[in-house]
Amino acid sequence: MKSTYYLSGAERAEGVHRLFVKIAHHYDLINDIQSMGAHRIWKRRLVAKAEIYRSLKQSLNPQPFHILDLCSGTGDIAIALAKKRFKVLGVDFSAEMLEIAKKRASQLSLSGLEWKESDVYSLQLPHSSFDLITCAYGLRNLADIPLAIERIYQWLKPGGVVLFLDFGKPNNVVLKPFFHLYLKLVVPIFGLLLCRDAKAYSYILDSLEHYPAQKGVDELLRKTGFSETGWDAFVGGTMCLSHATKPMEFS
Ligand SMILES: C[S@@+](CC[C@H](N)C(=O)[O-])C[C@H]1O[C@@H](n2cnc3c(N)ncnc32)[C@H](O)[C@@H]1O
Known part of the structure; x- marks a missing residue:
């Protein structure tokens, strides 16, 4: 599932801005849930x-x-x-x-x-x-x-x-696919349930893939x-x- 919020080039900031307008009121709660408070x-x-x-x-x-x-x-x-x-x-x-x-x-x-x-x-x-x-x-x-x-x-x-x-990129061969699946499949569910927008939270994986x-x-x-x-x-x-x-x- 491709995020509608990860845009490349000149539109990058506009996509991010739209994302945080959308999730602002659920941001803190989703942070607590997706990281289990960590x-x-x-x-x-x-x-x-x-x-x-x-x-x-x-x-x-x-x-x-x-x-x-x-x-x-x-x-x-x-x-x-x-x-x-x-x-x-x-x-x-x-x-x-x-x-x-x-x-x-x-x-x-x-x-x-x-x-x-x-x-x-x-x-x-x-x-x-x-x-x-x-x-x-x-x-x-x-x-x-x-x-x-x-x-x-x-x-x-x-x-x-x-x-x-x-977020970082783990090297561990067991952790790496598990982490990827967590961001790809589980985290968007929190976005869907709380913001009615799974793509708002599939953005994390999309942005991480482009992040050094x-x-x-x-x-x-x-x-x-x-x-x-x-x-x-x-x-x-x-x-x-x-x-x-x-x-x-x-x-
Ligand atoms: C994931 S939140 C982090 C919020 C907070 N630092 C935290 O740790 O919970 C990212 C924040 O960066 C802001 N942001 C993204 N791009 C920005 C930019 N180009 N200039 C200013 N703020 C930006 C967003 O509006 C959003 O509030």
């Missing part, structure tokens, strides 16, 4: 890494630590980071997803959390202005991944870190100029948390 654990791992980077950085230079969270969606990452007293700017181009994020955040009266409705590629942000850039389940949806990584590099301060959490995943993303990061790249693999590499550092500038 996405919360992987997101906590990302936040724990952010805290480690902050303590390392602030032991050298006790300045506020600014985070840009790209593709914020309904706000899981941005809100979790703001709860840990980070200053966070959450960005997403779906008003429907952001509306849910803002509602959730307002119920928690968090300070230091701002939202911006924008396409990643239209963002006008000063260069070298963030200590950390996070993007959970976002990179795979972007039309031009190398360009997004270049922008991230520009927006990070020297010594800043990027963290990408996303852990190894390809690591190569792109190094090609852009990042150092100390690597990833933590969860559930046999079906889920990965990639990290990379923008090198310090020495004169």
Whole structure:
């Protein structure tokens, strides 16, 4: 079954935008069901890494630590980071997803959390202005991944870190077909039952097939100029948390 939401070329963003308008109100519930709650654990791992980077950085230079969270969606990452007293700017181009994020955040009266409705590629942000850039389940949806990584590099301060959490591609010969079948046959059923649209969730497999995943993303990061790249693999590499550092500038 081919997704009507995975479009190639210039139409890529339009398809993704339409997808998240369609699923916004069921997105959090389907995440919990399809991952059996495990996405919360992987997101906590990302936040724990952010805290480690902050303590390392602030032991050298006790300045506020600014985070840009790209593709914020309904706000899981941005809100979790703001709860840990980070200053966070959450960005997403779906008003429907952001509306849910803002509602959730307002119920928690968090300070230091701002939202911006924008396409990643239209963002006008000063260069070298963030200590950390996070993007959970976002990179795979972007039309031009190398360009997004270049922008991230520009927006990070020297010594800043990027963290990408996303689906990965497992190597294990038993896990690989099982994972493929799960995404192909089971996950679309959640889309059908909750959003009345199986294709909304067959999109995950379509986008993953075109996504460079852990190894390809690591190569792109190094090609852009990042150092100390690597990833933590969860559930046999079906889920990965990639990290990379923008090198310090020495004169
Ligand atoms: C799978 S959701 C991830 C939401 C959240 N980060 C999470 O981990 O649950 C992907 C989000 O990326 C957003 N997105 C996709 N392409 C985008 C783009 N080009 N610019 C801004 N946001 C984009 C979508 O609107 C959607 O909210």
